[in-house]
Amino acid sequence: MRPSSRHRSSRLRSVLGLASLLALTVTLPAAVPTPWQAGVAARKITPPGPIWLAGYANRSAPSSGVSLDLYAKALTFDDGRGGRVVIVTLDLIRLTVALRQHVEQEAGRRYGLKPQEILLNASHTHSGPEVAPDRMILERVFRQSAKPQDVAAVNAYEVFLKDTVVALIGESLSSLAPATLEFSQARAGFAMNRRRPEPKGGFSNNPNPAGPVDHDVPVLKVSGADRKIRALLFGYACHNTTLGGSLVSGDYAGHAQRDLQLAYPGATALFLTGCGGDQNPYPRANMVPGQQPEDLVQQHGRALANAVHSALAARLRPVQGPLRTAYGSALLHYEPLSREELGTFTPAQYTPEVVERARALTRLLDRGERPAPLPCPIQVLRFGGDLTLVAIAGEVVVDYSLRLKRELRGPAAVWVAGYSNDVFGYLGSRRVLEEGGYEGISANTRILNHPGRFTFDAEEAVIGKAHELLRQTQP
Numbered sequence: 132m133r134p135s136s137r138h139r140s141s142r143l144r145s146v147l148g149l150a151s152l153l154a155l156t157v158t159l160p161a162a163v164p165t166p167w168q169a170g171v172a173a174r175k176i177t178p179p180g181p182i183w184l185a186g187y188a189n190r191s192a193p194s195s196g197v198s199l200d201l202y203a204k205a206l207t208f209d210d211g212r213g214g215r216v217v218i219v220t221l222d223l224i225r226l227t228v229a230l231r232q233h234v235e236q237e238a239g240r241r242y243g244l245k246p247q248e249i250l251l252n253a254s255h256t257h258s259g260p261e262v263a264p265d266r267m268i269l270e271r272v273f274r275q276s277a278k279p280q281d282v283a284a285v286n287a288y289e290v291f292l293k294d295t296v297v298a299l300i301g302e303s304l305s306s307l308a309p310a311t312l313e314f315s316q317a318r319a320g321f322a323m324n325r326r327r328p329e330p331k332g333g334f335s336n337n338p339n340p341a342g343p344v345d346h347d348v349p350v351l352k353v354s355g356a357d358r359k360i361r362a363l364l365f366g367y368a369c370h371n372t373t374l375g376g377s378l379v380s381g382d383y384a385g386h387a388q389r390d391l392q393l394a395y396p397g398a399t400a401l402f403l404t405g406c407g408g409d410q411n412p413y414p415r416a417n418m419v420p421g422q423q424p425e426d427l428v429q430q431h432g433r434a435l436a437n438a439v440h441s442a443l444a445a446r447l448r449p450v451q452g453p454l455r456t457a458y459g460s461a462l463l464h465y466e467p468l469s470r471e472e473l474g475t476f477t478p479a480q481y482t483p484e485v486v487e488r489a490r491a492l493t494r495l496l497d498r499g500e501r502p503a504p505l506p507c508p509i510q511v512l513r514f515g516g517d518l519t520l521v522a523i524a525g526e527v528v529v530d531y532s533l534r535l536k537r538e539l540r541g542p543a544a545v546w547v548a549g550y551s552n553d554v555f556g557y558l559g560s561r562r563v564l565e566e567g568g569y570e571g572i573s574a575n576t577r578i579l580n581h582p583g584r585f586t587f588d589a590e591e592a593v594i595g596k597a598h599e600l601l602r603q604t605q606p
C-alpha cells in the first residue's frame with residue numbers, strides 16, 4: 132500500500148468514526164427536546180344562588196354568600212407524537228361516577244379523547260356545593276330543613292357542571308401552543324395528620340403531630356414560546372377544611388391559586404389534591420383566639436403559594452416526553468356490616484332511603500351473598516424519564532403517597548394525587564383499615580353510602596394496579 136492511500140484510508144476511518152459518534156449522539160432521547168404543545172382554560176363555577184354546601188353534616192341551611200369564587204380549570208399537554216392528556220382541576224368537594232362517565236363519553240365523541248387522556252381532580256373544598264344529588268338525599272337526616280327546592284338546586288348544578296367540564300376541555304384543546312415544561316418541588320408545613328389516638332382506644336378527629344404527613348409541594352411549570360408562565364400545576368396532600376361557615380370558598384387551595392395568578396399575570400394556577408384523606412390544615416376554624424377562619428385560610432393559601440414560589444426559585448428540571456398514559460381500576464372488596472349493625476339504621480333516625488339500603492343489604496346477607504366490589508380508578512401519566520404522576524380515586528390517606536414515592540424512587544420525579552376521577556369516600560391503607568375510626572370505616576358507612584369497610588387487602592389491590600399501569604407506560 133502506497134503512503135498516500137494508507138493516509139486516505141485512515142482519514143476515512145476517522146471520518147466514519149466521527150459519523151457513527153454523531154449518529155449515536157442524535158439517537159439519544161435526551162438530545163431531542165419534546166415539541167410540547169400546552170393548552171389551558173378556566174371557567175368560574177360559583178353557584179348562581181344559595182345552595183347546600185358539602186362536607187359538614189351539621190349545616191342546617193344553604194349557603195349565604197360567596198367569599199371566594201370557585202373555578203374549573205383544564206390543562207392539556209400534547210407531546211407532538213401522539214401522546215396527550217387533559218388535566219381538569221375543580222374547586223369542589225368530590226367527583227361522581229356520573230360526572231366521569233359523562234365527560235368520558237362527550238370528550239370522546241367531540242374531541243376523540245380516550246379515558247386515559249382525561250384526569251379529573253377535586254380540591255375537596257368543604258365550602259363548595261354538594262355535587263352528588265343521591266348523596267344529598269341520603270344525608271337529609273342530618274339536614275332536617277332541606278327542602279325540595281334545595282335538592283333541585285343541586286340537581287341543576289350537576290347538569291351545569293357536566294356541560295361546563297366538557298366545554299372547558301374543548302377550550303383547553305383549542306388553545307394548544309408551543310410550550311416548555313419544567314418540574315420542581317418545595318414543602319409546606321400546615322398539613323397535619325388528624326387521626327389522634329385516644330387513651331381509651333380508638334381515634335378522634337384532632338391534630339396528631341406524631342402521625343404521618345406528606346409535605347411535598349410538587350410544581351409543573353408550563354411556559355410559552357415567549358418564556359412567560361402560562362400555567363402552574365401544583366399539589367398538596369391536605370383537606371380543604373380551614374373554613375366551616377356558610378360562605379362559598381375554595382378554601383386554602385382557592386387562595387393559593389388566586390395568589391399565584393396575581394403574582395404571575397397571565398398564568399393559570401391549578402391545584403391537584405394529593406393523598407390528604409387523613410390530613411387537615413392546622414390551625415383551622417376557631418382554634419386561634421382573635422383570628423377568624425377567613426384569616427387562617429388566607430395564611431394557609433399564602434403558605435402554599437410561597438412553597439410554589441420557592442419551588443420556582445429552586446433548580447428546575449426540564450420535562451421531556453414521550454407522554455404515555457394508562458387508566459384502569461382496582462377492585463375493592465367489602466367486609467359488610469353485621470346484621471346487628473344494620474339493625475341500627477331505624478326509620479326514627481334515618482331517611483327512608485338509608486333504611487331501605489340497610490334492609491336490602493340484610494336481605495343480601497340472608498341469601499349468603501356479598502356486596503359487589505367497588506372499582507377504584509387509577510391513572511398513570513408518564514412524562515418520559517422525568518416525571519411520573521399516579522392519580523388515585525377516593526379520599527386517599529397519606530400512606531399511599533409515601534409508599535408509592537418510596538417504591539418508585541429513581542431518576543424520574545414521582546407525584547401522587549388522590550381525589551381523582553371518582554371520589555367515592557375514604558380509601559384507607561391497610562394500617563388505617565385495621566385501626567378503624569373515621570377514615571377506616573365510619574365515614575364510609577355513616578349513611579350506608581358503602582355497605583361496610585374495605586377488606587384489609589385494599590391497599591395491595593390499589594398499589595398492585597398502579598404498578599401494572601406503570602408497566603404499561605414504560606418506554
Ligand SMILES: [Zn+2]
Pocket residue numbers: 255370408526
Ligand atoms: Zn374528606
